[in-house]
Amino acid sequence: MGGAEILFQGETISRLLSGLMVTIRISLVSVAISIPVGVVVGIAMSSRHLLVRAVLRAILEFVRVMPQLVLLYVVFFGSATAFGLDLSGEAASVIVFSLWGAAELGDLVRGALASIPPIQYDSAYVLGLSRMQTFVHIILPQALARLMPPTMNLVSRMVKTTSLCMLIGVVELIRVGQQIIDFNRFQYPTGALWVYLAIFVMYFLVCWPLSIASRRLERRWAA
Amino acid sequence: MDWGFIAKYAPLYAVAAQVTLFVSLWGIVAAMLVGLVVALVIHAKVPVMRQVASAYVELSRNTPLLVQLFFLYFGLPKVGVTLPAEACAIIGIAFLGGSYMSEALRGGLESVAAVQEESALVLGMAPGQSFVHVVLPQALVAAVPALVANVIFLIKESSVVSGIALADLMYLTKDLIGLYYDTSEALLMLVIAYAIILIPVSVAGTVLERRLDHGRG
Amino acid sequence: MSGATPMLELRGLRKSFGDEVVLDGIDLSVASGEVLVVLGPSGCGKSTLLRCAVGLEPLDSGEVLVDGNLISATARDASLRQRVGMVFQSYDLFPNRTVLGNVTLSPMVVQHRSRSDAEEQAHSLLDRVGLWDKRDSYPSTLSGGQRQRVAICRALAMRPEVLLLDEVTAALDPEMVREVLDVVIDLADGGLTMMIVTHEMRFAEAVADRVVMLDQGHIAETSDDPPAFFRDPATPRARAFLSTFDYRRRSGRASGSLTKE
Numbered sequence: 001m002g003g004a005e006i007l008f009q010g011e012t013i014s015r016l017l018s019g020l021m022v023t024i025r026i027s028l029v030s031v032a033i034s035i036p037v038g039v040v041v042g043i044a045m046s047s048r049h050l051l052v053r054a055v056l057r058a059i060l061e062f063v064r065v066m067p068q069l070v071l072l073y074v075v076f077f078g079s080a081t082a083f084g085l086d087l088s089g090e091a092a093s094v095i096v097f098s099l100w101g102a103a104e105l106g107d108l109v110r111g112a113l114a115s116i117p118p119i120q121y122d123s124a125y126v127l128g129l130s131r132m133q134t135f136v137h138i139i140l141p142q143a144l145a146r147l148m149p150p151t152m153n154l155v156s157r158m159v160k161t162t163s164l165c166m167l168i169g170v171v172e173l174i175r176v177g178q179q180i181i182d183f184n185r186f187q188y189p190t191g192a193l194w195v196y197l198a199i200f201v202m203y204f205l206v207c208w209p210l211s212i213a214s215r216r217l218e219r220r221w222a223a
Numbered sequence: 224m225d226w227g228f229i230a231k232y233a234p235l236y237a238v239a240a241q242v243t244l245f246v247s248l249w250g251i252v253a254a255m256l257v258g259l260v261v262a263l264v265i266h267a268k269v270p271v272m273r274q275v276a277s278a279y280v281e282l283s284r285n286t287p288l289l290v291q292l293f294f295l296y297f298g299l300p301k302v303g304v305t306l307p308a309e310a311c312a313i314i315g316i317a318f319l320g321g322s323y324m325s326e327a328l329r330g331g332l333e334s335v336a337a338v339q340e341e342s343a344l345v346l347g348m349a350p351g352q353s354f355v356h357v358v359l360p361q362a363l364v365a366a367v368p369a370l371v372a373n374v375i376f377l378i379k380e381s382s383v384v385s386g387i388a389l390a391d392l393m394y395l396t397k398d399l400i401g402l403y404y405d406t407s408e409a410l411l412m413l414v415i416a417y418a419i420i421l422i423p424v425s426v427a428g429t430v431l432e433r434r435l436d437h438g439r440g
Numbered sequence: 441m442s443g444a445t446p447m448l449e450l451r452g453l454r455k456s457f458g459d460e461v462v463l464d465g466i467d468l469s470v471a472s473g474e475v476l477v478v479l480g481p482s483g484c485g486k487s488t489l490l491r492c493a494v495g496l497e498p499l500d501s502g503e504v505l506v507d508g509n510l511i512s513a514t515a516r517d518a519s520l521r522q523r524v525g526m527v528f529q530s531y532d533l534f535p536n537r538t539v540l541g542n543v544t545l546s547p548m549v550v551q552h553r554s555r556s557d558a559e560e561q562a563h564s565l566l567d568r569v570g571l572w573d574k575r576d577s578y579p580s581t582l583s584g585g586q587r588q589r590v591a592i593c594r595a596l597a598m599r600p601e602v603l604l605l606d607e608v609t610a611a612l613d614p615e616m617v618r619e620v621l622d623v624v625i626d627l628a629d630g631g632l633t634m635m636i637v638t639h640e641m642r643f644a645e646a647v648a649d650r651v652v653m654l655d656q657g658h659i660a661e662t663s664d665d666p667p668a669f670f671r672d673p674a675t676p677r678a679r680a681f682l683s684t685f686d687y688r689r690r691s692g693r694a695s696g697s698l699t700k701e
Contacts, residue, residue: 003301065422065425066379066417067378067379067380067382068379068382069382069383069385069393070393070413073396073397073410077409078410156285160285163288163289164287164289164383167385174289181297189301190301190302191301192293192297192301193301195298196294196297196298197294199290199293200290203285203290204282207285207286211281211285336530336532339532339534341496341528342532342534344496345494345524345595346545346550346595346598347522347546347550347551348546348549349550352549352550356549357534357545361534361535361536364536
């Protein structure tokens with residue numbers, strides 16, 4: 001069962017790492033966009049306007065119920081037909097993951113806001129704070145603190161989900177791996193095994209610490 | 224919209240949906256079994272097995288299904304283990320889903336108050352009887368929302384099996400777009416097909432949750 | 441009482457959690473048909489005493505005997521648990537089963553009695569506490585007092601020789617305390633052997649054949665005459681404890697004010 005040498009020849013590792021950087025870049029950019037959008041969406045979803053809530057809910061449910069790969073197809077293939085845009089695979093990915101992340105975070109923000117016990121509003125009221133002051137100084141900070149763990153979790157899910165980008169032609173970690181396998185198919189016939197194993201390990205090494213951190217934080221807030 | 228195109232290719236979507244459902248369903252059934260065993264091993268703190276189970280949960284949760292599938296489908300044949308694509312898909316979904324299901328079940332087990340087990344013990348039940356008759360039924364009910372969420376999650380995840388050349392909904396859509404350029408129609412049918420599959424599951428889950436919940440506490 | 445074998449006998453029970461000694465050599469016996477009430481401040485070890493007697497907590501040392509038979513109290517011994525019943529403070533009914541299901545489960549599962557036999561018995565028990573009408577209800581639809589009465593029936597369905605009650609009214613509203621305690625007094629009249637931990641002093645006085653005051657893991661005082669104990673306890677410790685249930689009438693309006701600088 002030889003063939004592991006494929007990982008140590010030439011530029012295999014450095015090429016895989018550059019693929020990993022694309023994966024991480026797409027994830028981080030998407031999360032960076034999701035956070036502010038998600039907070040705004042979450043606040044809007046706590047609004048008293050029935051119409052605002054209904055419309056947002058419909059959009060968010062659609063984004064959350066559809067497989068991310070379906071969304072990628074819709075944006076990547078659909079944007080050209082519908083708007084005549086020629087989006088790159090990476091741009092389509094960032095759009096989809098930002099949308100998805102904002103939907104997930106929006107729901108988390110809404111949940112966190114709803115979970116603040118009413119007594120908090122009452123105590124702020126009897127202390128003489130205005131509604132806006134109560135929201136900014138009392139409610140929002142508590143809600144955001146609760147959001148730290150799920151946000152870390154979202155980053156980790158984001159990294160895993162970027163694996164789908166290769167299916168719309170983005171040259172990220174997996175695609176780079178395939179190129180290496182193809183290029184060495186005669187010299188290392190068992191290369192696929194080792195390269196996919198290496199990719200598996202690389203994803204794990206990025207996502208695992210994020211999951212652990214998320215769990216630690218969760219326990220800290222719970223305590 | 225080209226309604227003629229839609230009418231013509233809708234039957235193909237029905238066939239592709241069967242592929243999606245076939246691998247999802249068997250993958251989910253297998254994931255439930257894996258999840259139950261893993262949850263019991265971790266909950267009962269079986270030495271050594273427990274560490275193995277925890278390591279599995281971490282590996283499974285922190286790697287993408289697509290990479291797991293590529294390893295099974297493209298990697299393993301290099302060492303003489305060649306599996307059909309359907310088998311790879313089902314194994315992959317079971318490997319991924321097993322950890323999610325085990326976490327859901329464990330959450331259910333932990334939600335059952337200690338006094339419930341103590342009550343069963345002071346009524347004379349053996350620990351095994353108390354687990355089967357008192358703790359497990361409550362844990363399963365408590366776990367239903369998370370289990371349903373996992374079922375939906377795994378059906379969605381199954382969309383990546385097109386990556387190992389299974390002719391599911393994604394595969395068909397990409398094929399039609401590539402062949403005929405009727406992009407909007409193909410995408411519309413794709414979205415509708417997933418909505419038809421996923422929305423009833425979600426509704427059924429909510430109904431089940433209400434039926435089972437006799438209001439704890 | 442002398443001569444007869446006690447129904448429940450605790451010999452030299454010792455139990456600590458970490459460095460904290462909770463029970464420091466307790467000797468106690470309950471005769472057949474006797475009602476023993478255990479009193480004491482919170483943290484004195486009352487609940488631990490009951491949990492040890494029923495085998496929920498492993499003992500550091502000591503012995504538990506039921507009807508003269510030594511039970512290995514270090515193990516969660518099934519034979520002990522079947523002969524000694526217990527009701528907890530919290531509403532611990534099985535939430536996924538109906539009232540009838542709660543009462544019939546363990547007779548069927550543990551004692552392998554037939555469903556009709558178990559239901560017949562449940563019928564007479566639930567009738568006795570006035571809850572047969574609620575047999576098909578789930579616990580969440582019952583009041584706290586109703587749940588606790590069902591919990592007592594559930595324990596009695598196993599036909600225990602001794603019943604332990606651990607502050608069964610502590611989580612209840614005052615008006616529900618009554619309906620539960622009336623059931624307990626009824627059981628005492630019926631000759632059931634019981635060991636009761638409670639904070640309801642008037643109830644303790646009404647139901648007890650004997651009162652034991654526990655303090656810091658020791659028995660501070662025992663009395664065979666409960667009315668006398670509550671009127672005039674012998675030890676300063678018991679006197680101090682009983683006086684915590686009395687309030688001083690305030691003497692007048694103070695001149696100072698917390699809100700003034």
